[in-house]
Amino acid sequence: MTTIEDFTSQYGLVRKIDAFGFMDHLKANPDAPRKHGKIVLVTADTPLKASRGEGKTTTTIALIDALRARGIDATAVLRQPSMGITAAGSKGGASGGGKASLTHPELIDWGLCGEMAAIAAAQNLLVSFAEKAVDEGRLDTILVPRVSEVPSRSLRSITVDAGKNDVAEKVVLTPTSEMMQIVVLSRSMDELGRRVAAMIAGTKDGHPVAFGEFVDLWRITNMLADAVKPALTETVNGSPVYVHGGPFANVSIGIPTLVSVEMACALHDVVIVEAGYGTDAGAQKWLDIACREYGAQWPSAAVVVTRASTWRDDPELAWRYPFHVDRLEKLDIPAFPLINLWEGEDDQIPALRETAASLGFREPIMGNLFRDGGDGLADQIDAFVDVLTSAPMPAARDSHKGMALIENIKWVAEHAYGVPADRVVLKDGFLASVGAANTLCAEAGLSLDDLALVAVKSPATMTDNDRAPESERTVTLKKVEVHAGAGLVHVNLTTSLTTPMPKIV
């Protein structure tokens, strides 16, 4: 009998899985044994600083260990952290901590099996082909940026062919590239090839030219042959964890690959999907992009992680956490508060429990996950387990396809950030940017309003002014950028870094 083992190979300390092949096998063999796992979204309060995690990965790891201790076949799908950021020391790794860790953090954090590097090379090679197309007169302007996995603020704005043609360019961080988005969203190598072909390389006399018009696609897909395979590793307690896709749900989609989540659902009963930054970032992207527009499964529950200090100690921002919990509940996603305690905070448990009750939350799950791992959670998750075992599989939600771009971003502002339509501000030039994108799409045979919307924003703020009273908060729209291959349109909010290329600190 064909099993997942037939699609799995050892790659040093981890295993890599031909997920495309396994999902094809299931499609071709509808009677093959498979599971229909439910999805739990692990999301978090909006962090106080971009570099400060609330503990989502640590929570995710503790949670699967706890669920497995309860006899439930649970797993998690994590995104590969950005090696550049970790290596530069700007941020810790993303493989948990203490008793809630992966077995090989040194590997996960430091390049895994070269996935990110292959994605970078693929997009950079496209840029080289675009330059060749300029030389050959097929293109006059290139619209796809080069990418780098290593951060360097001086690469935000560069001039290439300096001293000769002096072409202005920007460089973006690999995880935020359209190529990463295509890897995250594609469910087969064919789809991936079609998406690369549909990427708009640039323009010729003002009209869009797609890469499919002049690039041998096999050169790109060959480079990605291993990068499309999720990695399988495990927690220090032996629970399976898949790693695939890139971070940064503020400036890109920042969700795990769809194929890795679907494969995990076919193999396990509960699949924890970790989404980046706060609920307004990664969770919004999972729900409104992956689920509504790309057919991913709606979560059966959510765990909303926060630190005791984030929740309570900054009164001006204290509205954000209850807002997130409430929003998820309104979407019929049972939302479990989880408070990730730090050393010396155990005595705060009764007070935190009281606050949670006063806010109308479900009973919060609390623990020092670094110190105690899943052991600290196993006896607190009865209600959570009950939701996962008793509720029916969630229905699919409506797509926003065809909704005018500006209506769509106003909808996101209202639902995800709590800012009504009349306080969504259009910055000078925004409508011109939308108009140009509309024309570009129309000439490429697409409708701008059919693209899925990616709100590009700061990870640490939900609005222009989170500290203002609710009635004064605004969201400002700056410009749009089309990623036709990925099927996405980026809308940059004022607070965003439009070229995500951090300086190392």
Next chain:
Amino acid sequence: MTTIEDFTSQYGLVRKIDAFGFMDHLKANPDAPRKHGKIVLVTADTPLKASRGEGKTTTTIALIDALRARGIDATAVLRQPSMGITAAGSKGGASGGGKASLTHPELIDWGLCGEMAAIAAAQNLLVSFAEKAVDEGRLDTILVPRVSEVPSRSLRSITVDAGKNDVAEKVVLTPTSEMMQIVVLSRSMDELGRRVAAMIAGTKDGHPVAFGEFVDLWRITNMLADAVKPALTETVNGSPVYVHGGPFANVSIGIPTLVSVEMACALHDVVIVEAGYGTDAGAQKWLDIACREYGAQWPSAAVVVTRASTWRDDPELAWRYPFHVDRLEKLDIPAFPLINLWEGEDDQIPALRETAASLGFREPIMGNLFRDGGDGLADQIDAFVDVLTSAPMPAARDSHKGMALIENIKWVAEHAYGVPADRVVLKDGFLASVGAANTLCAEAGLSLDDLALVAVKSPATMTDNDRAPESERTVTLKKVEVHAGAGLVHVNLTTSLTTPMPKIV
């Protein structure tokens, strides 16, 4: 009993070997079983064009298959081809062809296990740290270039931080980077760390500053943890082949890693080392850099590959092949001509044999290696096998350490290119460049004359004017560049690309 298997892990379709660990084990256990393999250098005539190979890899693969068919435990150590160049279609792959192929060319040619990408990331991260050092006032000028595995001519000259500080930079191809040289030359992770620490990051007030003064070295060595492990693959006939190190013996050293060759010598009786481009390029580098300066083993024999057409059909350049064969013989390296026949050339064998005899060569080995693989060679290699089995292990040769740089390059010009000292021309500015390098080295606590010399030149020419009569050929010296970490000094000849970053074609 501990064996090589204990240092070997599966990585997808290939295996990776902890060569540092295995060699440490042999050092710590002098009685452990090991072999003392002899080295055969596979080199070639200087190619007529940079992009045109004579067939060294195909020959290497056919040769080990033929030696193994004769009962000899032979292997080869190849360099990983540059994925960027292969993916861009500028050059074929480098994993042989036809019956003389590796089993997984798609893997070897397209990024292997991410080694090159990790090396690129490591050097690029150093540049980011150097930028941080500039911000902090520790440096004012950065001397280490960024690298890219993807070729793009417009990256030869770039301006970063454009519109603000406008810093001029160049980008070089990953295989030519100092980081690649350090990986190739280091025999332990400690040595690698020491070499990275000794790299000159740039200058402050004109004085050199090394990376060791401000970079956490573990950040760099962590990135290279897998890249330092040779890959083990095999020929379509099942003969073992190691792949490790980078190409481009014209603009860098272009030899396999020393540790992979030494490991192969401990495991097999005959180890074929493939050196890049013509004898004047890769072979010169193996002999004069790896052997004389870094303690690598002197070859017991050489195979000098050429095509029937290269050898005969360009009369003006016909002097080069006999020059190469003669040079190796004078170094006491038995040099076997090997003529790699193409389809339709079988009938030229008698004429080629006659020419070889008239030139005083050893009996040439000839075959259509693409079509026939090692089968076509096995019965022609009696004399070759005899040399390998009967001759004693070659002695080490003199180092040039301490020889004045200009004397050293004149020695190379005379011995490797056939141009006497009085026709080595110093271009305007060359002596100033040597002077500046001398000062830089002295201030960094090194002597310029103790560094190993890397002649940086065109792959397709040996002198300024290969087509001129022997008495008129010259070699022009343009400038020098110090790679203090690798322990190398580059001397650029007029015909060189000083910034190796090809345009894709």
